[in-house]
Amino acid sequence: MLIAVISTVVVFGVIVVLVLSSEAWPAVQRQFFSWTHFQAAFPKVLGGFWLDIKMFLFAEVLILGIGLAVAMARSLRGPAFLPLRIITIAYIDLARGLPLLLLILLMGFGIPALQLPGVPNGALFWGIAALVFSYAAYTAEVYRAGIDSVHESQRMSARSIGLTQTQSLWHVVVPQAVRNVIPALLNGFVSLQKDVALVFVLGVREGLREADIYNARTFNYTSYIAAAVLFLLVSVPVARFTDWYSDRDRRRKQAMST
Amino acid sequence: MTPPKLLLRGVAKSFEGKEVLRAVDLDVAPHQVVCLIGTSGSGKSTLLKCINLLVPVDSGDIVLDGVTITDPGVNPNTVRQTMGIVFQAFNLFPHMRVIDNITLGPRKVHRVPRAEAEEQARELLDRFGLLDRADEYPDRLSGGQQQRVAIVRALVSKPGLMLLDEVTSALDPELVGEVLGVIRDLKAEGMTMVIATHEMGFARDVADVVGFLDGGVVLEQGPPMAIFGNPQQARTRQFLQRIVDAGRL
Numbered sequence: 001m002l003i004a005v006i007s008t009v010v011v012f013g014v015i016v017v018l019v020l021s022s023e024a025w026p027a028v029q030r031q032f033f034s035w036t037h038f039q040a041a042f043p044k045v046l047g048g049f050w051l052d053i054k055m056f057l058f059a060e061v062l063i064l065g066i067g068l069a070v071a072m073a074r075s076l077r078g079p080a081f082l083p084l085r086i087i088t089i090a091y092i093d094l095a096r097g098l099p100l101l102l103l104i105l106l107m108g109f110g111i112p113a114l115q116l117p118g119v120p121n122g123a124l125f126w127g128i129a130a131l132v133f134s135y136a137a138y139t140a141e142v143y144r145a146g147i148d149s150v151h152e153s154q155r156m157s158a159r160s161i162g163l164t165q166t167q168s169l170w171h172v173v174v175p176q177a178v179r180n181v182i183p184a185l186l187n188g189f190v191s192l193q194k195d196v197a198l199v200f201v202l203g204v205r206e207g208l209r210e211a212d213i214y215n216a217r218t219f220n221y222t223s224y225i226a227a228a229v230l231f232l233l234v235s236v237p238v239a240r241f242t243d244w245y246s247d248r249d250r251r252r253k254q255a256m257s258t
Numbered sequence: 259m260t261p262p263k264l265l266l267r268g269v270a271k272s273f274e275g276k277e278v279l280r281a282v283d284l285d286v287a288p289h290q291v292v293c294l295i296g297t298s299g300s301g302k303s304t305l306l307k308c309i310n311l312l313v314p315v316d317s318g319d320i321v322l323d324g325v326t327i328t329d330p331g332v333n334p335n336t337v338r339q340t341m342g343i344v345f346q347a348f349n350l351f352p353h354m355r356v357i358d359n360i361t362l363g364p365r366k367v368h369r370v371p372r373a374e375a376e377e378q379a380r381e382l383l384d385r386f387g388l389l390d391r392a393d394e395y396p397d398r399l400s401g402g403q404q405q406r407v408a409i410v411r412a413l414v415s416k417p418g419l420m421l422l423d424e425v426t427s428a429l430d431p432e433l434v435g436e437v438l439g440v441i442r443d444l445k446a447e448g449m450t451m452v453i454a455t456h457e458m459g460f461a462r463d464v465a466d467v468v469g470f471l472d473g474g475v476v477l478e479q480g481p482p483m484a485i486f487g488n489p490q491q492a493r494t495r496q497f498l499q500r501i502v503d504a505g506r507l
């Protein structure tokens with residue numbers, strides 16, 4: 001413990017000293033870590049970041065729901081469900097095969113350009129739609145791994161008491177499946193929480209966009225640092241929580257199996 | 259002659275080209291207990307799952323109470339509610355309390371209100387000496403208690419036929435007795451049962467008919483006295499001899 005503390009302090013101390021004593025540091029500080037610019041940019045960036053948080057929460061709820069529905073559809077057995085399985089597999093391959101940024105550009109600029117009657121054409125709407133489209137496919141695969149990890153006889157038992165396939169999935173398999181993949185789902189949270197910023201390419205005035213606007217006006221990068229600090233403030237605790245939860249989960253499973 | 263409760267004619271099932279059941283014929287009269295014996299891999303579990311329609315048969319007929327349940331028009335979910343099946347292990351849903359395990363079927367399938375379903379469940383649990391476990395999660399129960407709960411869960415929809423697949427073979431020896439006791443009680447109440455088992459002593463004790471499954475057919479069947487005392491087929495003699503040699507009869 002003591003050794004860990006000492007070595008950590010020494011290593012980080014040396015790095016800080018080296019950085020601060022380098023010749024380039026004054027320029028770096030002016031460009032990236034200017035307190036004046038930070039104060040000037042922060043309120044706007046924070047306002048935009050608030051939109052990031054709202055987009056994240058809204059999209060995540062949709063992703064968790066749609067991902068589960070897709071995974072369940074893909075797990076239904078029997079010839080009658082073959083078309084449904086084909087559709088879900090095609091969707092998952094498509095959504096996972098395309099770069100997220102491409103999807104955002106395609107949906108965010110492409111669909112509004114069609115000017116279809118009755119279809120919303122807001123950049124925000126289609127930006128979120130693209131995020132959900134992409135992430136729901138990944139999340140469906142996470143759920144599916146969880147569904148496959150539940151012992152086959154659980155499904156048999158559920159069917160044997162008269163439940164339909166869907167009821168068996170919903171009441172018996174999915175609750176156990178979700179429990180098995182919570183760490184993976186949390187990792188998805190961290191990742192989405194950063195990727196919402198990609199909708200800035202559509203001109204949505206979220207945190208990164210505000211930082212970008214400030215930078216374009218002042219040629220100073222401190223606004224980006226402000227945005228970075230905000231993203232880290234949210235994603236680091238979630239990442240730590242995920243690790244803590246996974247560790248606890250693993251210890252529990254070990255305790256159960258002995 | 260009373261019509262049979264369950265009748266199998268020429269039931270066949272292959273998995274990926276491997277023939278497990280070739281042509282199984284079996285008659286089960288009402289209130290009769292039939293024990294299926296046979297080597298590991300002879301298809302006992304597969305046969306029980308076929309009867310419960312959990313595994314679709316390739317050909318042949320299964321007739322329950324005069325209805326051919328292997329007909330395409332029959333809804334398997336409806337049929338399953340009239341039979342109970344209990345497997346070797348992993349029967350209970352680990353994320354639900356005992357009481358919820360038991361009431362899930364009645365509530366979701368028969369739309370019985372929760373209070374009513376729980377009352378029924380508690381009555382049954384009480385009968386099998388498990389009432390004090392009602393609010394526990396399955397992992398807090400002994401293996402024997404888990405299997406008894408699984409039997410109670412299968413009984414809650416008042417099935418006319420119980421299928422039991424080696425319900426004691428995953429248990430520590432000292433827990434086997436309590437589960438076999440429950441099966442004896444069911445027999446005393448007149449439950450019709452088809453039981454796959456490795457417990458020859460138990461089969462001799464509880465069965466009205468013992469069927470020896472071998473090579474995809476019921477090679478020999480008859481009262482336990484006849485099968486265990488004077489088997490007609492060489493294969494049956496061989497099988498029983500091996501069990502005697504292993505000190506299990």
Ligand SMILES: Nc1ncnc2c1ncn2[C@@H]1O[C@H](COP(=O)(O)OP(=O)(O)OP(=O)(O)O)[C@@H](O)[C@H]1O
Binds near residue numbers: 274278297299303304
């Ligand atoms: N779903 C399946 N897919 C492929 N093969 C299967 C499947 N279920 C069973 N089998 C095969 O069918 C054969 C019979 O299996 P089954 O479980 O019915 O035998 P059993 O008599 O119950 O054996 P045991 O006494 O070991 O329980 C085995 O060879 C098994 O590998």
Ligand SMILES: [Mg+2]
Binds near residue numbers: 302303423
């Ligand atoms: Mg078996």
